[in-house]
Amino acid sequence: MINVQKFNFILLTTSQAGVNLAKGLQRAGHQLVAIGRGYSSDSEPVGAITSLSLSSQFSSDIPISNLSLDISSDITDIISSYRSCLVLISWPKIIPARVLSVNNSCFIGTDPTPLPLGRVRHPLHWIRVLGIKKSQITAFFLVPGVYTGLVISSIPYSLNSRHSIKQDLVLV
Numbered sequence: 404m405i406n407v408q409k410f411n412f413i414l415l416t417t418s419q420a421g422v423n424l425a426k427g428l429q430r431a432g433h434q435l436v437a438i439g440r441g442y443s444s445d446s447e448p449v450g451a452i453t454s455l456s457l458s459s460q461f462s463s464d465i466p467i468s469n470l471s472l473d474i475s476s477d478i479t480d481i482i483s484s485y486r487s488c489l490v491l492i493s494w495p496k497i498i499p500a501r502v503l504s505v506n507n508s509c510f511i512g513t514d515p516t517p518l519p520l521g522r523v524r525h526p527l528h529w530i531r532v533l534g535i536k537k538s539q540i541t542a543f544f545l546v547p548g549v550y551t552g553l554v555i556s557s558i559p560y561s562l563n564s565r566h567s568i569k570q571d572l573v574l575v
Contacts (some may be wrong), residue, residue, distance in 0.1 A: 410509075411487040413478075415439040420540075421492030422460055428490075435465055436485045439478070482508050491545070500547040510545035515571075517541055517557055518550060527571050530562065537561050 411434045414425045425435050438461065479502055482489055488509040491498070503510055516526045517539040530538055539559050544552035562571060 409433055411436045411485045413437045413439070413481060413485065413487045413489050414492065415478075415489065415494050416492040417495065418493035421490075424490070424492055426460070435461065436487055437481055438465060478502060479505050489545075497549060498545055503545055503547055511542055511555065512545045512552075514541045514543070514550070515539075518543060518554055527568060531568060531571070535562070536564070 409432050412425075412428060413436055414421055416422065416425075416438070417440065425438070429435055478489075481487070482502070482505045486507050488511060489498075489502075491510075491512045493515075494512065498510065498512070514526060515538060516530065518541045537559060539557040541557045542555040543550070544555065546552040
């Protein structure tokens with residue numbers, strides 16, 4: 404039997420797909436210690452989830468924070484204090500190297516394309532423009548440098564041509 408190490412994780416997401424992943428990690432025995440949902444610089448929520456929808460889906464003892472998409476240094480304190488893995492799903496900004504250098508932590512990101520294909524800004528928009536009907540959500544380790552971390556896994560998905568880009572963002 405394989406001994407699987409359980410870990411603490413912090414989820415930063417702007418999509419329901421991130422919420423679904425967090426639930427799956429919890430079912431697998433991992434500990435969700437905090438959730439951050441994205442806000443733009445003008446304090447507008449980004450993505451399809453709200454704090455209310457998050458709080459109804461998770462235990463009340465899990466802190467939910469509204470974080471600027473431009474990650475500030477306060478997240479490094481949270482990561483350090485929980486010795487956590489930071490998991491980003493549909494997070495539209497590059498994570499600063501100073502955050503990625505927190506000791507004893509791991510950092511995982513996702514992209515809605517098979518990397519290295521998706522190393523572009525707004526990959527879902529490009530998938531639409533190019534008429535691509537099937538793609539992959541790729542999980543990879545975040546390291547300093549854009550999209551230079553090792554790919555962990557890819558999961559195929561199909562796009563519905565009747566969906567808007569906003570509906571696609573909820574999917575991935």
